[in-house]
Amino acid sequence: MTLASRRPLVAGNWKMHTTLEEALALASTVAGRCRTVTEVEVALAPPFPWLVPLAERLEGSGIALGAQNCSQFERGAFTGEVAAFMLTPFCRYVIVGHSERRALFGEDDAVVAAKLIRVVEHGMTAILCVGERLEEREAGRTLEVIERQLSRACQDLPAHRLGQLVVAYEPVWAIGTGRPATPQDAQEVAAFVRTWLGRRFDEGASRALRILYGGSVTAGNAGTFFAERDIDGALVGGASLDAEQFCGIVEAARVAVTRRTKEA
Numbered sequence: 001m002t003l004a005s006r007r008p009l010v011a012g013n014w015k016m017h018t019t020l021e022e023a024l025a026l027a028s029t030v031a032g033r034c035r036t037v038t039e040v041e042v043a044l045a046p047p048f049p050w051l052v053p054l055a056e057r058l059e060g061s062g063i064a065l066g067a068q069n070c071s072q073f074e075r076g077a078f079t080g081e082v083a084a085f086m087l088t089p090f091c092r093y094v095i096v097g098h099s100e101r102r103a104l105f106g107e108d109d110a111v112v113a114a115k116l117i118r119v120v121e122h123g124m125t126a127i128l129c130v131g132e133r134l135e136e137r138e139a140g141r142t143l144e145v146i147e148r149q150l151s152r153a154c155q156d157l158p159a160h161r162l163g164q165l166v167v168a169y170e171p172v173w174a175i176g177t178g179r180p181a182t183p184q185d186a187q188e189v190a191a192f193v194r195t196w197l198g199r200r201f202d203e204g205a206s207r208a209l210r211i212l213y214g215g216s217v218t219a220g221n222a223g224t225f226f227a228e229r230d231i232d233g234a235l236v237g238g239a240s241l242d243a244e245q246f247c248g249i250v251e252a253a254r255v256a257v258t259r260r261t262k263e264a
């Protein structure tokens with residue numbers, strides 16, 4: 001299965017940015033510009049409080065919403081947490097295991113695994129982030145790190161839930177640095193992820209799964225990633241806050257999938 005049969009996903013991770021007014025304006029602009037793009041799935045992951053107003057604003061637009069995080073617990077006395085079931089009415093996606101959560105909020109692989117289960121059990125799709133740190137890449141340990149993160153995060157995932165998984169390869173050193181991975185390095189990891197999931201779960205399901213690249217993606221470089229056979233879209237940070245840039249990335253995915261379809 002190639003990019004032609006996997007509908008690319010371009011998701012914007014807004015992180016802890018935007019006022020309500022900015023969020024509404026950005027979402028409206030993106031929705032307007034992406035109105036005619038059916039070949040690419042577009043998702044926005046705003047801060048929690050903007051999910052409800054954005055769900056209203058985006059109704060009928062075809063643009064999906066995602067949350068940036070959720071609790072590993074089902075429900076209960078967990079002050080300040082947001083449970084997966086609370087997100088289901090608004091979100092198609094939930095990002096889990098982002099490197100900022102791992103590094104700044106102490107999320108280990110066990111927590112990431114628990115969050116993954118909460119997300120899929122509540123009917124959403126998890127965007128699982130994996131990625132190595134610079135010293136791990138320099139030590140030649142990239143694939144070992146990716147395998148460890150994948151195997152631990154997916155340890156409790158039943159095989160029939162693989163369709164509710166998207167994997168985002170986000171090398172930590174490429175996030176917010178303006179220094180993206182090379183498309184070849186990103187492809188190597190994406191192919192490794194697909195093969196690993198195929199062996200662990202099911203080959204057919206793994207061929208249908210979307211693998212994204214994230215880390216300093218811009219409208220200028222996105223096309224070089226989308227030209228790689230195992231990269232099915234992008235998880236975009238900084239550039240997703242600029243409608244022009246973000247829609248340029250969506251357009252690059254549209255061009256890539258159209259080309260693949262013609263070649264197939």
Ligand code: 13P
Nearest residue numbers: 013175176215216237238
């Ligand atoms: P940047 O696109 O700003 O590098 O961030 C990537 C990211 O962390 C998306 O989740």
